Amino acid sequence: xxxxxxxxxxxxxxxxxxxxxxxxxxxxxxxxxxxxxxxxxxxxxxxxxxxxxxxxxxxxxxxxxxxxxxxxxxxxxxxxxxxxxxxxxxxxxxxxxxxxxxxxxxxxxxxxxxxxxxxxxxxxxxxxxxxxxxxxxxxxxxxxxxxxxxxxxxxxxxxxxxxxxxxxxxxxxxxxxxxxxxxxxxxxxxxxxxxxxxxxxxxxxxxxxxxxxxxxxxxxxxxxxxxxxxxxxxxxxxxxxxxxxxxxxxxxxxxxxxxxxxxxxxxxxxxxxxxxxxxxxxxxxxxxxxxxxxxxxxxxxxxxxxxxxxxxxxxxxxxxxxxxxxxxxxxxxxxxxxxxxxxxxxxxxxxxxxxxx
Amino acid sequence: xxxxxxxxxxxxxxxxxxxxxxxxxxxxxxxxxxxxxxxxxxxxxxxxxxxxxxxxxxxxxxxxxxxxxxxxxxxxxxxxxxxxxxxxxxxxxxxxxxxxxxxxxxxxxxxxxxxxxxxxxxxxxxxxxxxxxxxxxxxxxxxxxxxxxxxxxxxxxxxxxxxxxx
Numbered sequence: 224x225x226x227x228x229x230x231x232x233x234x235x236x237x238x239x240x241x242x243x244x245x246x247x248x249x250x251x252x253x254x255x256x257x258x259x260x261x262x263x264x265x266x267x268x269x270x271x272x273x274x275x276x277x278x279x280x281x282x283x284x285x286x287x288x289x290x291x292x293x294x295x296x297x298x299x300x301x302x303x304x305x306x307x308x309x310x311x312x313x314x315x316x317x318x319x320x321x322x323x324x325x326x327x328x329x330x331x332x333x334x335x336x337x338x339x340x341x342x343x344x345x346x347x348x349x350x351x352x353x354x355x356x357x358x359x360x361x362x363x364x365x366x367x368x369x370x371x372x373x374x375x376x377x378x379x380x381x382x383x384x385x386x387x388x389x390x391x392x393x394x395x396x397x398x399x400x401x402x403x404x405x406x407x408x409x410x411x412x413x414x415x416x417x418x419x420x421x422x423x424x425x426x427x428x429x430x431x432x433x434x435x436x437x438x439x440x441x442x443x444x445x446x447x448x449x450x451x452x453x454x455x456x457x458x459x460x461x462x463x464x465x466x467x468x469x470x471x472x473x474x475x476x477x478x479x480x481x482x483x484x485x486x487x488x489x490x491x492x493x494x495x496x497x498x499x500x501x502x503x504x505x506x507x508x509x510x511x512x513x514x515x516x517x518x519x520x521x522x523x524x525x526x527x528x529x530x531x532x533x534x535x536x537x538x539x540x541x542x543x544x545x546x547x548x549x550x551x552x553x554x555x556x557x558x559x560x561x562x563x564x565x566x567x568x569x570x571x572x573x574x575x576x577x578x579x580x
Numbered sequence: 581x582x583x584x585x586x587x588x589x590x591x592x593x594x595x596x597x598x599x600x601x602x603x604x605x606x607x608x609x610x611x612x613x614x615x616x617x618x619x620x621x622x623x624x625x626x627x628x629x630x631x632x633x634x635x636x637x638x639x640x641x642x643x644x645x646x647x648x649x650x651x652x653x654x655x656x657x658x659x660x661x662x663x664x665x666x667x668x669x670x671x672x673x674x675x676x677x678x679x680x681x682x683x684x685x686x687x688x689x690x691x692x693x694x695x696x697x698x699x700x701x702x703x704x705x706x707x708x709x710x711x712x713x714x715x716x717x718x719x720x721x722x723x724x725x726x727x728x729x730x731x732x733x734x735x736x737x738x739x740x741x742x743x744x745x746x
Contacts, residue, residue: 228693282692288612290605315693375700408709408711409707446712457667458708461664465659503666504663510663544626544627545623546627548627548630
């Protein structure tokens with residue numbers, strides 16, 4: 224078994240694991256917090272390694288559900304540490320522990336404006352300003368690794384002001400022509416958010432999305448590492464189709480034809496297979512394609528209905544599934560697919576079910 | 581977006597917890613407990629999807645996978661495809677398995693710092709960042725290299741480096 228690489232941390236975790244009950248655990252945690260507090264008090268004697276170790280311990284204690292209300296300054300001082308491990312511990316702990324204070328603070332600030340009412344808030348605000356300054360130094364600095372760390376922290380904590388000030392630059396950067404599927408996946412998440420906000424501004428991106436889908440559906444130039452159980456990045460396929468769902472129509476005929484072809488391929492090509500993971504992934508793509516089809520109505524509706532009807536027996540069986548969420552979905556689906564041809568069967572089933580409810 | 585990631589054991593002990601939107605600390609513990617309450621009641625033969633409106637607010641869902649003594653739980657809103665989330669849990673677990681060679685609960689308990697690293701490579705600010713476990717492992721290896729090379733420097737006794745400094 225691999226260990227964390229910090230002996231003190233491993234010992235502490237072992238101790239916690241050996242506790243027989245909650246009371247013992249609390250005692251052990253209190254002892255540790257007391258120890259960290261005293262060690263932090265005469266900070267001079269602490270090496271960066273020790274600080275890092277304590278900050279990791281605090282993050283662990285926090286996860287166990289204990290309040291960690293000190294160590295802010297130490298974490299800030301670790302952010303400005305010149306070495307990677309300390310910096311990393313500090314950034315992570317900020318996202319984990321003190322990030323939540325930050326959000327709480329910005330919420331309070333939104334509500335009460337500049338009137339800082341509580342002492343805690345005041346104290347936190349100072350430490351936060353220090354933290355922001357240090358982070359900014361890392362972002363504008365020359366060290367690429369530190370930039371990455373700083374950006375990771377900012378991204379995970381969020382913060383409205385930050386997002387607003389960065390938005391125009393990010394929009395210019397929209398990398399929809401990128402070939403790397405990892406980059407595309409992240410960009411597509413952002414794109415979905417942007418499009419949901421304002422479809423009009425992104426009409427010119429529509430053909431690009433269709434191009435990405437085409438590439439995935441045809442499995443062209445897809446690295447093995449982005450193929451999940453034989454399916455070219457289902458996440459990217461799903462997200463791209465989600466983005467397309469925001470556009471009411473596709474006007475350009477050649478784009479429309481291309482999209483039509485992709486959807487056809489997905490709808491016709493999805494089969495139920497033995498491997499559960501492959502099944503999940505292919506159906507994730509299939510359902511998203513169905514949703515898109517439904518919205519844009521580019522396929523002949525009957526085609527899809529026929530496909531759904533093939534599964535009617537299975538859907539009816541699902542009405543008796545032990546899982547309530549499956550029963551509910553089955554009911555929704557039966558309701559949606561009911562027409563003149565199958566109404567008799569479906570209603571019969573539902574009537575049988577009624578007394579059991 | 582993905583609202584939270586939780587790894588907990590079958591007794592409800594949290595092993596890795598990360599929230600991507602603001603939750604006060606007390607609330608976090610309450611949410612962990614409620615999620616455990618739901619999961620521990622579920623039989624093995626039911627689906628991996630649970631509507632989480634009552635716990636995380638309207639429109640939220642959670643999907644989970646149960647491996648040996650651990651639950652892996654992702655909580656997300658309607659902007660995500662639920663099957664894709666299930667697949668993402670699989671990627672996360674497969675990555676852990678490759679990282680720790682046959683991962684078990686103890687690996688996760690004692691390497692929770694590494695768990696954070698791995699998760700940060702896969703999910704960022706509640707969005708899917710990377711789905712290739714190869715790329716994730718590459719990044720984590722690089723980070724470990726950084727750690728090693730920097731701590732090697734710090735191993736030089738203070739007195740020695742001070743003397744050279746002079």
